[in-house]
Amino acid sequence: MQPNKTKLALQIGAVVLGALCASNVYADTFTASVTTIDDVTITQRAGYPLTFGSNMFTQASTTCTLQVSNLAGTAYPGGLLMRHDSTAAVAQGANFGALTGTGCVSGKNGVTPGIWDISGIPGGSVSILVTQVAQSPTTFTYTPDQACYVDYSADTTNDADRCLALTPGNVVSALLPVSAVAEADATGGGANAGTPQPGIVSLAVGGTVAIGATPLSASTAYNLAFQIDVTY
Structure with a gap:
């Protein structure tokens, strides 16, 4: 998967100031300055590739779901993994990373949800869009309908930072935290608290x-494709 990166473009317009009277014409040169910021980047976290493992059946017209954010919070990834502060009550859900559906073996054998880290200017915000794309071969589809992003609160309210659901095709705005101190959302700390990273x-x-009308081939590795767009 190759995520898109949108570069920042800066433009300064020129303004001409002048004064004219009957006796003279006055002109001068003025200067201005601009400071650029780093491009936003997307990096897949080491050790967290998105994989369903060797658990898919070949049967046509079946589905398999890798759980990340639904089932009433039982698939919640938790503060430690997602790098946000929380009290001990907000732990990783038991179903995070579990497979369900008739198209695969239920459980977590060799399964890993994918984790991506978006970096930019601390205190800024980015727009995130996750999009479904066509697969190759077209005998199956993949929908990134199990996804969440960290919603930082920009304050220290207990447990205000959460991993909110990301729906494919819907743009969300996410804050890039200023510092861990600015997002310390657990009074006295907590066993499941993660550490926010600046920016x-x-x-x-x-x-x-979802497998279509044509069965998959046995003992075959298939690649999944989807798109992430991030802009300032």
């Missing part, structure tokens, strides 16, 4: 594979 917001992605 970094993370998203977790699972999703659903």
